[in-house]
Amino acid sequence: MKIVIVGAGGRMGAANIRAVTDLDGVVLHGAVDRAGTDAIGKDAGSFAGIDPLGVFISDNIEAALEGADAVIDFTIPAASVALAAQTGARGLVHIIGTTGCSPEQDATIAGAGKAGGRIVKSGNFSMGVTLLANLVRKASAALLTYDIEILEMHHNKKVDAPSGTALLLGEAAAEGRDIKLGDHAVRVRDGHTGAREPGSIGFATLRGGTVVGEHSVIFAGPSERLELAHRAEDRAIFANGAARAALWARDQKPGLYGMDDVLGLTH
Ligand SMILES: NC(=O)C1=CN([C@@H]2O[C@H](COP(=O)(O)OP(=O)(O)OC[C@H]3O[C@@H](n4cnc5c(N)ncnc54)[C@H](OP(=O)(O)O)[C@@H]3O)[C@@H](O)[C@H]2O)C=CC1
Numbered sequence: 001m002k003i004v005i006v007g008a009g010g011r012m013g014a015a016n017i018r019a020v021t022d023l024d025g026v027v028l029h030g031a032v033d034r035a036g037t038d039a040i041g042k043d044a045g046s047f048a049g050i051d052p053l054g055v056f057i058s059d060n061i062e063a064a065l066e067g068a069d070a071v072i073d074f075t076i077p078a079a080s081v082a083l084a085a086q087t088g089a090r091g092l093v094h095i096i097g098t099t100g101c102s103p104e105q106d107a108t109i110a111g112a113g114k115a116g117g118r119i120v121k122s123g124n125f126s127m128g129v130t131l132l133a134n135l136v137r138k139a140s141a142a143l144l145t146y147d148i149e150i151l152e153m154h155h156n157k158k159v160d161a162p163s164g165t166a167l168l169l170g171e172a173a174a175e176g177r178d179i180k181l182g183d184h185a186v187r188v189r190d191g192h193t194g195a196r197e198p199g200s201i202g203f204a205t206l207r208g209g210t211v212v213g214e215h216s217v218i219f220a221g222p223s224e225r226l227e228l229a230h231r232a233e234d235r236a237i238f239a240n241g242a243a244r245a246a247l248w249a250r251d252q253k254p255g256l257y258g259m260d261d262v263l264g265l266t267h
Protein backbone atom coordinates (compact mmCIF):
# COMPACT_ATOMS: atom_id res chain seq x y z
CA MET A 1 0.00 0.00 0.00
CA LYS A 2 1.47 3.36 -1.06
CA ILE A 3 1.12 6.00 1.65
CA VAL A 4 1.60 9.77 1.58
CA ILE A 5 2.39 11.49 4.89
CA VAL A 6 0.97 15.03 5.08
CA GLY A 7 2.35 17.30 7.78
CA ALA A 8 5.61 15.39 7.29
CA GLY A 9 7.66 18.19 8.84
CA GLY A 10 5.74 18.12 12.13
CA ARG A 11 6.15 16.17 15.40
CA MET A 12 3.67 13.52 14.24
CA GLY A 13 4.97 13.69 10.67
CA ALA A 14 8.35 12.30 11.74
CA ALA A 15 6.68 9.57 13.83
CA ASN A 16 4.42 8.67 10.88
CA ILE A 17 7.38 8.39 8.49
CA ARG A 18 9.09 5.98 10.92
CA ALA A 19 5.89 3.93 11.44
CA VAL A 20 5.21 3.54 7.71
CA THR A 21 8.83 2.51 7.12
CA ASP A 22 8.63 -0.13 9.89
CA LEU A 23 5.33 -1.78 8.87
CA ASP A 24 5.12 -4.68 6.39
CA GLY A 25 2.73 -4.14 3.49
CA VAL A 26 3.10 -0.36 3.29
CA VAL A 27 5.64 1.93 1.57
CA LEU A 28 6.25 5.66 1.83
CA HIS A 29 5.05 7.05 -1.52
CA GLY A 30 5.28 10.75 -0.69
CA ALA A 31 5.82 13.27 2.09
CA VAL A 32 4.19 16.70 2.02
CA ASP A 33 4.22 19.81 4.18
CA ARG A 34 3.24 23.47 3.93
CA ALA A 35 4.93 25.62 1.27
CA GLY A 36 7.76 27.65 2.79
CA THR A 37 8.32 25.45 5.81
CA ASP A 38 11.87 24.32 6.72
CA ALA A 39 11.35 20.61 5.98
CA ILE A 40 10.65 21.13 2.24
CA GLY A 41 13.32 19.46 0.07
CA LYS A 42 14.71 17.28 2.87
CA ASP A 43 14.89 13.48 2.61
CA ALA A 44 11.93 12.14 4.64
CA GLY A 45 13.99 9.38 6.27
CA SER A 46 16.86 11.65 7.30
CA PHE A 47 14.34 14.20 8.58
CA ALA A 48 12.68 11.52 10.72
CA GLY A 49 16.02 10.33 12.16
CA ILE A 50 16.29 7.08 10.17
CA ASP A 51 18.20 6.07 7.01
CA PRO A 52 17.57 8.16 3.88
CA LEU A 53 14.53 6.90 1.94
CA GLY A 54 14.95 8.76 -1.37
CA VAL A 55 11.54 10.39 -0.81
CA PHE A 56 11.83 14.17 -0.48
CA ILE A 57 9.40 16.34 1.49
CA SER A 58 7.50 18.46 -1.01
CA ASP A 59 4.79 21.13 -0.99
CA ASN A 60 3.04 19.64 -4.06
CA ILE A 61 0.11 17.60 -2.75
CA GLU A 62 -1.38 16.89 -6.20
CA ALA A 63 1.89 15.35 -7.43
CA ALA A 64 2.25 13.31 -4.23
CA LEU A 65 -1.28 11.89 -4.56
CA GLU A 66 -0.58 10.53 -8.09
CA GLY A 67 -0.43 6.72 -7.76
CA ALA A 68 -1.00 6.80 -3.97
CA ASP A 69 -3.43 4.53 -2.10
CA ALA A 70 -3.62 6.38 1.22
CA VAL A 71 -2.84 9.59 3.07
CA ILE A 72 -1.92 9.92 6.74
CA ASP A 73 -2.69 13.47 7.76
CA PHE A 74 -1.80 15.07 11.12
CA THR A 75 -1.88 18.78 10.29
CA ILE A 76 -4.35 21.59 11.02
CA PRO A 77 -8.14 21.60 10.54
CA ALA A 78 -8.22 23.77 7.39
CA ALA A 79 -5.60 21.57 5.69
CA SER A 80 -7.42 18.32 6.60
CA VAL A 81 -10.74 19.67 5.30
CA ALA A 82 -9.17 20.74 1.98
CA LEU A 83 -7.36 17.41 1.66
CA ALA A 84 -10.55 15.42 2.34
CA ALA A 85 -12.08 16.88 -0.84
CA GLN A 86 -9.06 15.65 -2.83
CA THR A 87 -8.91 12.16 -1.26
CA GLY A 88 -12.71 11.82 -1.58
CA ALA A 89 -12.61 12.67 -5.30
CA ARG A 90 -9.84 10.09 -5.83
CA GLY A 91 -11.43 7.40 -3.60
CA LEU A 92 -8.31 7.22 -1.42
CA VAL A 93 -7.89 6.08 2.17
CA HIS A 94 -7.54 9.19 4.36
CA ILE A 95 -6.38 8.80 7.97
CA ILE A 96 -7.05 12.04 9.87
CA GLY A 97 -5.39 12.61 13.25
CA THR A 98 -5.81 16.38 13.19
CA THR A 99 -7.68 17.71 16.25
CA GLY A 100 -9.47 21.00 16.89
CA CYS A 101 -11.94 20.75 13.98
CA SER A 102 -15.18 22.73 14.34
CA PRO A 103 -18.54 20.90 13.97
CA GLU A 104 -18.84 22.44 10.47
CA GLN A 105 -15.37 21.16 9.50
CA ASP A 106 -16.25 17.70 10.85
CA ALA A 107 -19.43 17.72 8.75
CA THR A 108 -17.44 18.60 5.61
CA ILE A 109 -15.02 15.74 6.32
CA ALA A 110 -17.95 13.32 6.78
CA GLY A 111 -19.27 14.51 3.38
CA ALA A 112 -15.96 13.55 1.78
CA GLY A 113 -16.50 10.02 3.10
CA LYS A 114 -19.89 9.94 1.37
CA ALA A 115 -18.24 11.25 -1.81
CA GLY A 116 -15.85 8.29 -2.07
CA GLY A 117 -13.10 8.62 0.54
CA ARG A 118 -12.35 5.88 3.04
CA ILE A 119 -11.76 8.10 6.04
CA VAL A 120 -10.67 7.05 9.51
CA LYS A 121 -10.69 10.03 11.90
CA SER A 122 -9.89 9.88 15.61
CA GLY A 123 -8.68 12.27 18.27
CA ASN A 124 -6.34 9.50 19.38
CA PHE A 125 -5.02 6.55 17.33
CA SER A 126 -3.49 4.64 20.26
CA MET A 127 -4.83 1.24 21.30
CA GLY A 128 -4.83 2.34 24.95
CA VAL A 129 -7.08 5.38 24.51
CA THR A 130 -9.44 3.51 22.19
CA LEU A 131 -9.92 0.91 24.91
CA LEU A 132 -10.09 3.61 27.61
CA ALA A 133 -13.03 5.26 25.82
CA ASN A 134 -14.92 1.96 25.99
CA LEU A 135 -14.19 1.67 29.73
CA VAL A 136 -15.33 5.26 30.27
CA ARG A 137 -18.62 4.57 28.46
CA LYS A 138 -19.29 1.62 30.76
CA ALA A 139 -18.27 3.43 33.98
CA SER A 140 -20.37 6.45 33.08
CA ALA A 141 -23.46 4.26 32.64
CA ALA A 142 -22.80 2.35 35.86
CA LEU A 143 -22.01 5.40 38.04
CA LEU A 144 -24.97 7.45 36.85
CA THR A 145 -24.97 10.02 39.66
CA TYR A 146 -21.19 10.56 39.89
CA ASP A 147 -19.65 13.85 38.71
CA ILE A 148 -17.41 13.41 35.65
CA GLU A 149 -14.29 15.56 35.20
CA ILE A 150 -11.74 15.09 32.40
CA LEU A 151 -8.20 16.35 32.93
CA GLU A 152 -5.56 16.51 30.20
CA MET A 153 -1.95 17.66 29.98
CA HIS A 154 0.13 18.21 26.82
CA HIS A 155 3.39 19.83 25.70
CA ASN A 156 3.71 23.58 25.46
CA LYS A 157 3.41 23.68 21.62
CA LYS A 158 -0.13 22.28 21.47
CA VAL A 159 -2.55 24.77 19.91
CA ASP A 160 -6.03 23.37 20.62
CA ALA A 161 -7.94 22.78 23.88
CA PRO A 162 -9.50 20.68 25.20
CA SER A 163 -7.50 18.02 23.39
CA GLY A 164 -9.16 15.82 20.78
CA THR A 165 -8.71 12.91 23.17
CA ALA A 166 -10.39 14.72 26.06
CA LEU A 167 -13.37 15.46 23.81
CA LEU A 168 -13.44 11.84 22.57
CA LEU A 169 -13.50 10.65 26.20
CA GLY A 170 -16.22 13.21 26.97
CA GLU A 171 -18.29 11.85 24.06
CA ALA A 172 -17.85 8.31 25.45
CA ALA A 173 -18.97 9.46 28.90
CA ALA A 174 -22.01 11.21 27.40
CA GLU A 175 -22.92 8.13 25.33
CA GLY A 176 -22.83 6.02 28.52
CA ARG A 177 -25.58 8.25 29.93
CA ASP A 178 -27.44 8.68 26.65
CA ILE A 179 -26.97 12.46 26.70
CA LYS A 180 -25.36 14.91 24.24
CA LEU A 181 -21.90 16.15 25.22
CA GLY A 182 -22.65 19.56 23.67
CA ASP A 183 -25.55 20.07 26.11
CA HIS A 184 -23.54 19.11 29.21
CA ALA A 185 -19.89 20.06 28.63
CA VAL A 186 -18.25 22.71 30.83
CA ARG A 187 -15.02 23.47 28.98
CA VAL A 188 -13.78 26.41 31.08
CA ARG A 189 -14.31 27.61 34.68
CA ASP A 190 -13.26 31.02 35.96
CA GLY A 191 -14.44 33.39 38.67
CA HIS A 192 -17.64 32.94 40.68
CA THR A 193 -19.01 29.94 38.80
CA GLY A 194 -21.64 28.82 41.30
CA ALA A 195 -21.95 25.20 42.37
CA ARG A 196 -21.32 22.41 39.92
CA GLU A 197 -24.30 21.72 37.63
CA PRO A 198 -25.45 18.12 38.29
CA GLY A 199 -24.91 15.92 35.23
CA SER A 200 -22.32 18.21 33.65
CA ILE A 201 -19.07 16.89 32.19
CA GLY A 202 -16.16 19.14 33.12
CA PHE A 203 -12.85 19.64 31.30
CA ALA A 204 -9.54 20.95 32.63
CA THR A 205 -6.48 21.67 30.49
CA LEU A 206 -2.80 21.80 31.46
CA ARG A 207 0.05 22.76 29.10
CA GLY A 208 3.79 22.51 29.73
CA GLY A 209 7.16 21.04 28.78
CA THR A 210 7.34 18.08 26.44
CA VAL A 211 4.44 15.97 27.75
CA VAL A 212 3.30 13.71 24.88
CA GLY A 213 -0.27 13.37 26.19
CA GLU A 214 -1.92 12.49 29.51
CA HIS A 215 -5.63 12.05 30.18
CA SER A 216 -7.63 11.19 33.31
CA VAL A 217 -11.36 10.71 33.58
CA ILE A 218 -12.49 11.16 37.17
CA PHE A 219 -15.81 9.84 38.45
CA ALA A 220 -16.41 11.61 41.76
CA GLY A 221 -19.16 10.30 44.00
CA PRO A 222 -20.05 10.45 47.67
CA SER A 223 -16.94 9.50 49.66
CA GLU A 224 -15.08 7.90 46.70
CA ARG A 225 -13.48 8.62 43.34
CA LEU A 226 -12.75 6.33 40.42
CA GLU A 227 -10.01 7.51 38.03
CA LEU A 228 -9.35 6.00 34.61
CA ALA A 229 -6.14 7.30 33.05
CA HIS A 230 -3.84 6.98 30.04
CA ARG A 231 -0.30 8.26 29.68
CA ALA A 232 1.34 8.40 26.25
CA GLU A 233 5.13 8.02 26.45
CA ASP A 234 6.00 8.07 22.73
CA ARG A 235 4.25 9.41 19.60
CA ALA A 236 4.89 6.00 18.01
CA ILE A 237 1.67 4.74 19.64
CA PHE A 238 -0.37 7.20 17.56
CA ALA A 239 1.64 6.65 14.37
CA ASN A 240 1.46 2.85 14.60
CA GLY A 241 -2.31 3.06 15.08
CA ALA A 242 -2.65 5.39 12.10
CA ALA A 243 -0.64 3.06 9.83
CA ARG A 244 -2.72 0.10 11.01
CA ALA A 245 -5.91 2.08 10.30
CA ALA A 246 -4.71 2.77 6.74
CA LEU A 247 -4.22 -0.95 6.03
CA TRP A 248 -7.65 -1.72 7.52
CA ALA A 249 -9.46 1.03 5.57
CA ARG A 250 -8.18 -0.20 2.19
CA ASP A 251 -10.77 -3.03 2.26
CA GLN A 252 -13.72 -0.93 3.51
CA LYS A 253 -16.54 0.79 1.64
CA PRO A 254 -16.32 4.59 1.30
CA GLY A 255 -17.39 6.31 4.53
CA LEU A 256 -16.22 7.80 7.80
CA TYR A 257 -14.84 5.38 10.42
CA GLY A 258 -13.25 5.55 13.88
CA MET A 259 -10.66 3.50 15.74
CA ASP A 260 -13.40 1.34 17.32
CA ASP A 261 -14.16 0.12 13.80
CA VAL A 262 -10.48 -0.55 13.06
CA LEU A 263 -10.03 -2.56 16.27
CA GLY A 264 -13.40 -4.33 15.96
CA LEU A 265 -14.73 -2.90 19.25
CA THR A 266 -18.49 -2.62 18.99
CA HIS A 267 -20.70 -0.99 21.62
N1 LIG B 1 -5.17 11.70 16.68
C1 LIG B 1 -4.00 11.43 17.28
O1 LIG B 1 -3.72 10.28 17.68
C2 LIG B 1 -3.03 12.56 17.43
C3 LIG B 1 -3.35 13.77 16.94
N2 LIG B 1 -2.44 14.79 16.98
C4 LIG B 1 -2.86 16.01 16.30
O2 LIG B 1 -2.16 16.09 15.05
C5 LIG B 1 -2.00 17.46 14.70
C6 LIG B 1 -0.52 17.73 14.43
O3 LIG B 1 0.20 17.58 15.63
P1 LIG B 1 1.78 17.81 15.67
O4 LIG B 1 2.45 16.92 14.70
O5 LIG B 1 2.17 17.77 17.10
O6 LIG B 1 1.84 19.33 15.17
P2 LIG B 1 3.00 20.04 14.31
O7 LIG B 1 2.66 21.50 14.33
O8 LIG B 1 4.33 19.58 14.78
O9 LIG B 1 2.78 19.44 12.84
C7 LIG B 1 1.80 19.86 11.94
C8 LIG B 1 2.47 19.95 10.58
O10 LIG B 1 1.49 20.23 9.58
C9 LIG B 1 2.02 21.23 8.76
N3 LIG B 1 1.00 21.92 7.99
C10 LIG B 1 0.28 23.02 8.32
N4 LIG B 1 -0.54 23.36 7.30
C11 LIG B 1 -0.31 22.46 6.31
C12 LIG B 1 -0.82 22.30 4.99
N5 LIG B 1 -1.76 23.14 4.48
N6 LIG B 1 -0.36 21.29 4.22
C13 LIG B 1 0.58 20.44 4.72
N7 LIG B 1 1.12 20.55 5.94
C14 LIG B 1 0.67 21.54 6.73
C15 LIG B 1 2.78 22.14 9.70
O11 LIG B 1 3.68 22.99 9.03
P3 LIG B 1 4.12 24.40 9.74
O12 LIG B 1 4.61 24.03 11.12
O13 LIG B 1 5.17 24.92 8.88
O14 LIG B 1 2.88 25.23 9.80
C16 LIG B 1 3.50 21.08 10.55
O15 LIG B 1 4.70 20.64 9.93
C17 LIG B 1 -2.60 18.27 15.86
O16 LIG B 1 -3.92 18.60 15.52
C18 LIG B 1 -2.56 17.29 17.02
O17 LIG B 1 -3.50 17.56 18.01
C19 LIG B 1 -1.21 14.64 17.51
C20 LIG B 1 -0.85 13.45 18.06
C21 LIG B 1 -1.73 12.29 18.06
Ligand SMILES: O=C(O)C1=N[C@H](C(=O)O)C[C@H](O)C1
Binds near residue numbers: 164212213214
Ligand atom coordinates in the same frame (compact mmCIF):
# COMPACT_ATOMS: atom_id res chain seq x y z
O1 LIG C 1 -1.25 17.56 20.01
C1 LIG C 1 -0.83 16.50 20.52
O2 LIG C 1 0.37 16.34 20.82
C2 LIG C 1 -1.78 15.41 20.75
N1 LIG C 1 -2.98 15.57 20.27
C3 LIG C 1 -4.04 14.65 20.36
C4 LIG C 1 -5.18 15.26 21.13
O3 LIG C 1 -5.51 16.44 20.90
O4 LIG C 1 -5.77 14.57 21.96
C5 LIG C 1 -3.63 13.28 20.79
C6 LIG C 1 -2.48 13.22 21.76
O5 LIG C 1 -2.95 13.38 23.06
C7 LIG C 1 -1.35 14.17 21.42
